[in-house]
Amino acid sequence: MDDKDAVMAALNDWMEGLDSGDLERMVKTCDPEVVVCNERQPTTVGIQAIRDKYGPRIEANTFRSGFEIEHFKVYGDQALMVGHFTVEFTEKKTGRKGGGAGRLVLTYRKHPDGSWKLLLDIDNNGERNAT
Template identity: 25%
Template sequence: MNGQSKDIAAIKNLAQEWNTGWDRSDTEALLSLYTDDPVLIPQGQPEVIGKDAIRSLYSLLFAEFAVKGNGRAVKVETSGNLGYFWSSYTLTATPKAGGDQIKGEGRSVFIVKRQEDDSWKIALLIDNCDRE
């Protein structure tokens, strides 16, 4: 397997770990997939900058909802120490206090950076929900 093929396989694995973290409502597992200085740009909301801010957002979400999703990396590309993947997803958020489920689907773009240990981490995530 050549270098670029290994990088693409590693990024696809990162995408799978992302899905697993969401299905387990595991804030720390998700945060481990980000660089030290990430930016999250959710649709219709201000950007969320830094791991502490993202931790607060995810912790609040997982405290209030049980989230189940299904994501699929559609395209993965790399060039040097940068890469991206875009994915399509569906998700269902069930309020833990009771009430109607929230269903969503959309696409996300993940900009990833190679780390010093040769792993890939999410530097920037842009979400585009088609339906909420």
């Protein structure tokens, strides 16, 4: 598997983990120093922050996520991915549906064992192609 395929596999594991409600599958794709900068939320650092953020969300909702790549390049032991995300959710208790879409920048770091882990996640919400 080449580096681009390995990064894509990590991204797909994250999304499949979210969509199936498997938080530990998501966590396994993250660098220990992962930094998450989501719009209108405090910046978080580390694996425990991922658990704290996504655990309650997964407990309360089911998800369906998507990602369309706009730019993707490997720079040595780092990879940069820019694109558009979509997410739909359904509240487990009420059945209420919601979701969002926006732009996303992801940086992955290659580890000594050859695995690629999410290092930086920056998003902004909003409709794609909005004027």
